[in-house]
Amino acid sequence: MSRIPTHTVENAPAASQPLLRKIVQATPGGRPANLHAQMAHSPAVLTAYTSLRAVLTDQSTFTPKMGAALTLAAAAGLGNDYMVRIASRLAQMNGWSGDQVTALTTGTSTNDAKTDALAGLVREAAANSGNVADATWNVARQAGWNDEYLTDAFVYLGATVFTAYFLNYAQTNLDI
Template sequence: MNEVIPMSRIPTHTVEDAPSASRPLLQKIVEATPMGRPANLHAQMAHSPAVLTAYTSLRAVLAEHTTFDPRVGAALTLAAAGGVGNGYMIRIASRLAQMNGWNEEQVTALTTGTPTNDTKIDVLTGLVRQAAASSGNVTDATWKAAQEGGWSDGQLADAFAYLGATLFTAYFLNYAQTDLDI
């Protein structure tokens, strides 16, 4: 039996051929990427200005309003990606985690839910990973472990923003069947 390889469902765009409302956002993404072109993820999101605007808005809000430093934010994103299980999203989040000081062993641990040797991070990322894998549901024991691990209710609420941004991205990747290009 021949394996059927899914094809991307949504067209990819360059800045020049994207819908006009997406062009400024896509241009900013290109300027911030070392590839000098949009990743397939962004090139497909650009097909809908609403999707690209929602994505860039989520990222901007996290950058401006989070209570977490970038290293913790990267760990939360990677844990959520691991919970969702989308390979493209895991790859993006792994790169982000490495850029924010997580080593290869820790990246694997954050993805799979094994200990990173930082108990405080482990309970928080465990909560986010469980929520990602369970439609937002977490057990009382997982929630209590995060609280007892030193995370405030405000931080636990803030962690949801990383979960939401990661789910938005991963679900789009699944929905569009985006070809891996990173």
């Protein structure tokens, strides 16, 4: 059972309503997912979440497709089923095939060594509280990822950790 109330746009705190409304407009079902509806209980949480999402959209050096791969790799590393489902759906919407989604989740090959190297780094960081072995870092560097991309990958890890931890914290009911 979830620990935090689940809101609609109408009964969310006033400061959360505009953000929740924007989320609903971008959602195929026309209603907020449980995670957004619970985040809305705290305008600070919902603002932090939407700010992280906006940064990923507006300032990342990665394409949406690669960003979706990094989000999925991070979700898999964290092991949160709700987050893996969200990220899998996002990855498919951004052009990853079903087999590639499985590969990004399990750490097997997507048939793109460069993607696999960076996804592996992010998955390892997610599973180890941000720690990555030098060997993993070097594989990503050798695959062609420079400091800018390696640094930028962190925001996908951070946004995924924020979301997954909230889901665990709130015991959000799976609705995806």
